Amino acid sequence: MLLKRRRGWELPEREATPESVYLDRRRLLRLAGLGAIAAGTLSLAGCGDAGAEAPADPSAGLYPVPRNPAFTLDRPLSPEGEVTTYTNFYEFGSHKTIWRQAQELPIRPWTVTIDGLVEKPMQVDIDTLLAAMPLEERLYRHRCVEAWAMAVPWSGFPLRSLVEYARPLGSARHVELTTFGADVHAAPGLRQRWYPWPYREGLTLAEATNDLAFIATGLYGKPLPRQNGAPLRLVVPWKYGFKSAKSIVRIRFTEERPGTFWNRVNAQEYGFWANVNPEVPHPRWSQAKERMLGTDEMRPTLIYNGYGNEVAQIYSGLQGEALFM
Numbered sequence: 001m002l003l004k005r006r007r008g009w010e011l012p013e014r015e016a017t018p019e020s021v022y023l024d025r026r027r028l029l030r031l032a033g034l035g036a037i038a039a040g041t042l043s044l045a046g047c048g049d050a051g052a053e054a055p056a057d058p059s060a061g062l063y064p065v066p067r068n069p070a071f072t073l074d075r076p077l078s079p080e081g082e083v084t085t086y087t088n089f090y091e092f093g094s095h096k097t098i099w100r101q102a103q104e105l106p107i108r109p110w111t112v113t114i115d116g117l118v119e120k121p122m123q124v125d126i127d128t129l130l131a132a133m134p135l136e137e138r139l140y141r142h143r144c145v146e147a148w149a150m151a152v153p154w155s156g157f158p159l160r161s162l163v164e165y166a167r168p169l170g171s172a173r174h175v176e177l178t179t180f181g182a183d184v185h186a187a188p189g190l191r192q193r194w195y196p197w198p199y200r201e202g203l204t205l206a207e208a209t210n211d212l213a214f215i216a217t218g219l220y221g222k223p224l225p226r227q228n229g230a231p232l233r234l235v236v237p238w239k240y241g242f243k244s245a246k247s248i249v250r251i252r253f254t255e256e257r258p259g260t261f262w263n264r265v266n267a268q269e270y271g272f273w274a275n276v277n278p279e280v281p282h283p284r285w286s287q288a289k290e291r292m293l294g295t296d297e298m299r300p301t302l303i304y305n306g307y308g309n310e311v312a313q314i315y316s317g318l319q320g321e322a323l324f325m
């Protein structure tokens with residue numbers, strides 16, 4: 001059993017997490033009526049048997065995949081054991097050590113719905129999709145809005161390949177990615193009814209077709225662990241980590257900007273764009289530095305998390321937008 005170690009520099013988690021939601025008054029009153037607070041905060045009480053081995057991942061034979069040398073790091077890779085045990089995945093509980101509970105998530109069969117403004121809506125089985133996509137490994141930095149960071153080898157495919165596969169109509173301007181939302185038994189966090197489940201994120205089509213936008217299906221040369229978002233998750237390394245929706249079941253193309261999970265929870269603190277910027281503080285803490293998982297090394301945060309050359313041009317003409325929250 002892994003115990004949460006409190007690092008000295010850390011803000012108390014309830015201050016530092018977006019996930020320490022500031023419920024608005026109306027919502028609180030509604031919940032008080034339902035008694036849902038009492039029920040919801042007990043979300044992990046029933047998970048004592050969650051240490052059981054999860055079934056093996058049938059995609060294991062696909063990995064490792066060739067590394068794309070175009071993506072390099074300015075720091076060492078984070079230790080795998082830290083990356084797979086310190087995770088944010090609120091469907092399983094609102095703390096970092098949900099990895100045991102996440103083993104309960106059934107990842108086969110897994111069907112991805114592609115719909116909205118596409119030539120032909122479809123449902124595709126995950127293994128069919130994996131066989132159709134060009135798998136590669138990329139080394140990326142990751143920066144959580146809470147100021148921890150990591151450097152990891154993702155396996156997967158460019159989001160652009162999936163966009164091409166989906167054949168969006170000319171009228172599509174955005175893509176919405178949605179996490180599973182039904183499996184309350186496996187994912188007791190879904191019973192916390194004050195959250196706007198299912199978890200959803202969105203990108204503009206220009207962002208989704210940028211070279212860096214990636215769908216991860218593996219990590220450290222193996223299938224993606226459930227706690228990191230198996231069987232497929234978004235990775236947009238120039239944005240705060242909450243944009244990278246895990247365990248995706250639906251990809252929908254829209255004209256209008258999709259609503260997103262954390263923005264619905266607290267629009268004052270979490271925006272649609274969420275591009276990393278050391279000079280734009282979160283309302284409750286500075287974003288100037290970041291703590292590397294595993295070593296606790298403090299490093300200066302980089303604009304666009306160090307990926308400005310690749311993505312800054314997407315935002316020219318959008319200076320009026322809240323690009324960095």
Ligand SMILES: Nc1nc2c(c(=O)[nH]1)N[C@H]1C(S)=C(S)[C@@H](COP(=O)(O)O)O[C@H]1N2
Binds near residue numbers: 087
């Ligand atoms: N469905 C879902 N996706 C999610 C989250 C979540 O709670 N639920 N947390 C996000 C946050 S805040 C971060 S920092 C990253 C963390 O990814 P990791 O746990 O693999 O490091 O996942 C993101 N994707």
Ligand SMILES: [Mo]
Binds near residue numbers: 145240242
């Ligand atoms: Mo995060």
